[in-house]
Amino acid sequence: MNFLFVHQNMPGQYRELVQWLAATGEHRIVFLTQRQKPPKFEGVQTVIYKPHHKPKTDAYGLSKVWEEATGAGFAAAIAARKLDVEHGFKPDIVIGHVGWGELTFFKQVWPDVPIIGFFEYYYRLYGGPVNFDPEEPVNEHTPFLLQARNATPLANLPVIDRGLSPTYWQRDCFPEEFHDKIYVCHDGVRTDQLTPDAGASLTLGRLDWPITRDDEIVTYMARNLERMRGFHQFMRALPGILEARPNARVLVIGGNEVSYGAKSKQPGGLRAEMEAEVGDRVDWDRVHFLGQVPFESYKSIIRLSRCHIYLTMPFVLSWSLLESMSMGATIVAADVAPVREAMTHGKTGLLVDFFDPDALAAQVIEVLERPQEFAHLGKAARDHVVREYDFLTKCLPRHLEEINALVPEEKRIVLP
Structure with a gap:
């Protein structure tokens, strides 16, 4: 044909x-x-x-x-x-x-x-x-x-x-x-290729050792760091997460351009605007802005994540949500209609109010404190994606x- x-x-x-x-x-x-x-x-x-x-x-x-x-x-x-x-x-x-x-x-x-x-x-x-x-x-x-x-x-x-x-x-x-x-x-989603990997590791330029699933890693991913994908709410949750979890590291994937919505008026974009807002309440040594990374690196990052954050306004569902589910991530996501179509709270992930960064932080902290109690969510998320989106x-x-x-x-x- x-x-x-x-x-x-x-x-x-x-x-x-x-x-x-x-x-x-x-x-x-x-x-x-x-x-x-x-x-x-x-x-x-x-x-x-x-x-x-x-x-x-x-x-x-x-x-x-x-x-x-x-x-x-x-x-x-x-x-x-x-x-x-x-x-x-x-x-x-x-x-x-x-x-x-x-x-x-x-x-x-x-x-x-x-x-x-x-x-x-x-x-x-x-x-x-x-x-x-x-x-x-x-x-x-x-x-x-x-x-x-x-x-x-x-x-x-x-x-x-x-x-x-x-x-x-x-x-x-x-x-x-x-x-x-x-x-x-x-x-x-190619669930046969996007699989969990307990041996995933990644070397970061700022560290002298590779990070693995033994580390307390929080991840956030968007094509660009923008309001449509809740970057501002993610940044507002960071102080609480990092204060409660002194060993946690945060890996942020995404460019500094704008795919959707209006540009920030701040020189340096929304990232600079939010860095100024949260200021010295964040331990920046434990926050790694990685930019847009190759697909293989992205997979390694999600596979070693202990808690992955996916935020969005009610808009087009990101490929990354289903890909992260396929890789068995424990996900805390925005409780909005397009996400609810793909994820069920307490069964395949955890949903929080988009406008409540304190609730987001509390939920992430709970996952980091007791990861084994939430490990079943990642397996169920993968099973769901294999069944419905493969x-x-x-x-x-x-x-x-x-x-x-x-x-x-x-x-x-x-x-x-």
Whole structure:
């Protein structure tokens, strides 16, 4: 079968699916992306395109996102037509993310080619990150900006033949008229590769010895250290944790940029802002900011963690939560709807109020004091992820079922 994947930041949600399809050796796979240095997957042809147009920095706010989406969508369509005309490639199916407009004009290129579109998030005035944190107040223009921001998924609903959302919470953020067209299935977690490891160790530049599971390690991870992922609440919990546990060390993974929401006004970003707020109440010698680390290092860090903290506003569920569960971590997480879909308090993890750093600290301290009493949570968390989110046994069959429903019978993929 001929597959065309489309995602501005290859591979996005398709890391496992693309590699599995390529490994069969039975398909021609092209990946269309804006990413200038995308990862190289054997058996996958990467095509890089540049947006046809980008809005100016001071472009009109209500149309700026749509202007950028149409610029990306038109360029992607031109690149697709070039694949057809110049290289003789016509896909049997197109699979891509609708959020940046890349799929918007694909039916102008191939009216008869089915499209599965990834519907990640629909912005709402209530029930998501907007209007959630009092420290990030909205203004009278917010409802208009959110509605305008949703123009892209609204325009893509009639374009795609089938939609996909990774969780029910994300699907249900969209208007009800979307729901019948969107199936729910996570990207999938390679639980066969993300396993617990009692022998995990890591060498830190500041220490003369490797840390292991014998050490009292607390971990926090986010792509970037930002409010959307509760970094400010995590930092407010640190003084209590470190005071109560004098042997604890805290390992923090994440960059200092902003993926979601507004930037901190403090020079040095939110990290600098929060360091100034908690000040000398934290023993900084025991806090290690590691930045964005290689995937193998990240796995070692989670595997040796005695207590892993996952915080988020009600928003897109991070891959790291399910990955940490798969590696058997004892997790203290924010008690918000998307997390509750994946984790049950007292059974597969521990949930705390996002806005109560004292409660967060108390729960982490309890885990550090009596780790054996909470060890069953990590095993149960892994069992749950294996059962509900495993790529090979759960998610892959579901995705192939949806793909097969849109292509001719002779093209359908049969699992070995």
